[in-house]
Amino acid sequence: MNSRSYLYDVLSLMLVLGSLFFFYQSTQFLIGKDYVAAGLTTLIGILVIKIGVELGKLALLTRRHERDAEHKR
DSSP: OHHHHHHHHHHHHHHHHHHHHHEEEHHHHHHTTTTTHHHHHHHHHHHHHHHHHHHHHHHHHHHHHHHHHHHHO
């Protein structure tokens, strides 16, 4: 397999796990009663998860493309 798909997998996992930081920060803002900041960090966390999932899909498509290319040989 190509190292590119592994890189996509690692980056995808890092983004999804990194989004936990934004959700933690959002709870801290909620404790401090800063609702606007909590809403914005929650939105950022959701977007980071979405990007991570899309990158994971890209890794799967890259692997499938490589596998199909090997079967044609």
